[in-house]
Amino acid sequence: MELSAPRTASIDRARLGVLVFLATEVMFFAGLFSAWIVLAPRRQAELDLPLALAMTALLLSSSACLHVALAARAENRPRSLCFGFAALLFGLLFLAAMAWEWGALLAGGSRPSTDLWWACFYVLTGVHGLHVAAGAAWIGCGWIAQARGGTGRALELAAPYWHFVDLVWLVLLWALYFD
Amino acid sequence: MTRVLACGLFVALLVAVPWWFAHSASHGPWMPARSSTYAGEVDGLFGAILVALAIAFVLVMSLLVVALWRGAARVERARTVHGDLRLELLWTLAPGAVLAWIALAQGPIWSAMKGDEALRSREPLARVEAAQFDWRFRRAGPDGRFDTQDDLLETGELVVPAGEKVVLALRTRDVIHGFFVPDFRLKQDIVPGRDARVWFEAPAPGRHDLICAELCGWGHYKMAGSIRVVSRAEHDAHLARLAERWSASGAEERP
Amino acid sequence: MSGEARATPWPLRAWSLDHKTIGLQFLGASLAMLLCGGLLAMAVRWQLAWPWTGMPIVGRALFGDTGGAPSPEGYTALFTMHGTIMIFFVVIPLLTGAFGNYLIPLMIGARDMAFPRLNAFSFWIMVPGIACALASFAVEGGAASSGWTAYPPLSTLLGAAPGSGAGQTLWLWALFFSGLSSLSGSINYVVTIATLRAPGLSMLRLPLTVWGLLVAALLQCLALPVLTAATVLQYSDRLLGTGFFSGGGAWVNGEWIAGAGGTPLLWQHLFWFYSHPAVYVMVVPAMGMVGDILSVHARKPVFGYKPMVWAMAAITGLGVMVWGHHMFVSGMSPVAGTGFMLSTILIALPSAVKTFNWIGTVWGGRLRLNAALLWALGFVSMFVVGGLSGIWMAATPVDVHLHDTYTVVAHFHYIVFGGTLFGVFAALHHWFPKMTGRHLGERLGKLHFAGTFVLTNAVFLPMHQAGFAGMVRRVADPYAHASLEPLRELNVFITIAALLLFAWQAFFVANLFLTLRRPRSAEANPWRAASLEWEAPSPPPHGNFDRELVVVRGPYEYGDEAGDDDWLPQARPRAAGAKEARA
């Protein structure tokens, strides 16, 4: 007997759970951003804008791939797995690019303690990076499960989260790179 | 038996709380002396609210005790009532009115304490420099500017003139401290990175405790100082004495 | 789903997915922490009555080398950890963790939570938090000592206070873990209540207990992440030297430590944006449980159910708009002060509505004078005292004098101890038969209540006066200030009362353990209560209900119009044949 059988069958519990979780995530990033808003630091240094745009492209296309993968899965086409993998790959590439950027910046002598702007930069991008990593892990597991012939439900649940992480990145892009 | 005991407990509370507060209302043995011009108004508001709260408390608790006393003895079934809109309105609007009155009554006093023109127009008589764990007071000295060679420094006690508005600039050298003079009903946190300004007017001479109200480390408890209110003449004389002692000491020893 | 759990009997199940077991685990853990927090409180009281003298037990344990006499920094750690433990590891886990877990599925007729694994996670992730909190007493420099509010720069300048070293770091981790626990729990509650209600159980047929827990869960989801963000920022200030909260630098022990120029007020805003809602998280579930208990034992429907629900909703909404009332003297603009004054005044109204509706519930009822009812009425009266003193502080000019004095300490202890914990004792007496199949002893329970009721007031009522007189909080030795010397006797009185209060809790502990050694005797519905949890056996088996239920009416059908007995159960069995299963 399925112990906690849904009474209101219309609602997808797991999905609702993810959405509530995303609400908490919104408040979490709002809390972090409040530092940037209240302290309103000015940017001194130059940033590698092309790189940032490339990273944006990576993340967005990753989201797109995940979307296609899920759509394909719906009418169970083999494409689904390929696109799922691509989504994962782009996510990891984003992380790699970010690691490279951080390395360059730190080597260039800009540290979190340099000034408030850099403090915001490292904390915001750092926390976002952690979210991307977590999302990648989530998608990874989901992909493996699906490859093993599972339903790929985990992928489906990861999707809203993954799109949310994109959204946060776009805000970061606007706040940190275009101010 | 339990009925009597139970009701006894709640009646005891019903009596004890108002009694205890009446004891301390406004100028009882517990409230400190009123030694600033607005201390009276603050205590007035405090007392007025106390009355409102006392009425609310006595009302609620009496109802509770009566319900308890009668309910505990009741044998026939309770009536199945799910509520009463008129009552709901009554006990939303009545407290609402009291609260609205409190909100309005405190306005003028608040703006008097925070918005007095003296804060903008007057030069600070002194700058309070709080540091773990003592109170230092800096006077602008003859040139009327702070942080110059002729500044005068005192520690522990600040001497201020009676009968005039005194403006103080507050600054901390390390963590947050709280500038608290109970006799003046005056309290202001001193937050690093931002100078705060306060004003008060002490009508009569006297000495008043200055207490640090914000946790500032292990020595928070002993961060004591005092404000000594003296006549204008004495105050100026005190400054002159300070200035002498100051010029006597070599410039290099000055902070 | 949680098949492995069904195999073993519950005492053996450390890792269980059953919401009832997890609830009892929360209960045990937070009662143990209550003992720790209480002991710390006793140490605090001892120092305030007889400063710098060797104190028994706690003193011996923490300050052995000085014969039990605390050092000044030792004292700051005492109250910091007392507050931290009591709020994050006692009251919140007790209400949302223990009762939330145990009652929500039972009261909505579900067989378990929506996400049993997440539920187990929410308990076990709290354990490392408790470990961090307790371990911090042992580390170099001692436990965190910048208050449970952890205001920077005191908490971020490692040289500013001994406890701001490793102790503060562990404090941040403790908060992080307890935050994860609350968040995962809250998400689970929201989804469970949204999706797993028995057929016919519309939102407006939910017992107030469930409403209270739902409101608390929503508040947690909204506000807690902001505290988490704040702790991340404070952590990076301490670890990476970012200056989010440093106000441009400070002289610490004679040396100048430059800061990046952030503002300490940012922390205060973020902290209180969570911690004010948190105080409602600490009371609203208790309000809900008390409402139910009053109704059952007064044999009368809850008075004004809808207004009660609306009041809770209003408290949630307004709850996130009043945080500034903790910062009236922090130097915020007087206009902002006025705004927060207004919202704070406003939020008193729903509480007023609830109070009068509690009275309306017992008014004209046929009361059962048992321990549960007495504790519930105790909750109401203590909440009123504590709540009313809150009105003083909402009036800005008065708060200027009262802020950071013992009047504030009195205010919130009336609510969190006199209120919330009384509510918890009421709930224990009321639901213990369901949880364990055994009734807590009535005589011991009443004795425990009478003494605790008197002593609580003896402890916290005089504190108001100490505050009026200007006795500030968080001082190890108030008598360092000449004007506070006259308060010594008062403080000795408070301390003796507090020691007695602590000792008096022995009656509760005794009652607890004696009861647990008795055989199971409670029937399924000893109180003749209407709500769903009483349809299940006591204690409920794994899966809770032995039959499918259909909810046919609200949870409060009591009194003369309610059936030939004086109550009507909320549900009837689904299968037509199974009618006689009850009775």
Ligand code: HEA
């Ligand atoms: C569960 C906990 C809880 C609850 C429910 C409340 C409820 C309230 N609190 Fe309290 N508060 C705390 C816990 C709580 N508080 C804590 C822990 C602190 C200190 C934190 C720290 O600094 O460490 C604090 C501090 C605190 C402050 C800051 C004091 C200072 O530091 O300067 C203020 C100021 O406005 C305040 C106000 C209020 C008000 C107006 C309510 C209202 O919600 C109360 C409403 C209830 C009633 C009013 C009583 C019932 C109503 C009636 C009987 C009807 C009739 C009433 C009237 C006509 C007025 N509280």
Ligand code: HEA
């Ligand atoms: C939230 C809950 C809570 C509770 C319940 C308490 C309970 C008590 N508190 Fe506490 N207190 C706080 C929260 C709480 N406190 C907070 C947040 C602060 C502010 C900290 C700061 O400034 O940073 C504070 C600060 C504080 C101070 C001010 C310290 C200072 O500013 O210098 C004082 C002083 O008297 C005090 C005293 C007490 C006393 C005497 C009790 C008594 O009620 C305690 C009575 C004893 C018990 C209740 C334990 C009995 C044990 C059991 C019943 C469990 C049985 C065990 C098993 C069955 C295993 N507390």
Ligand code: CUA
């Ligand atoms: Cu300075 Cu407390």
Ligand SMILES: [Cu+2]
């Ligand atoms: Cu508050």
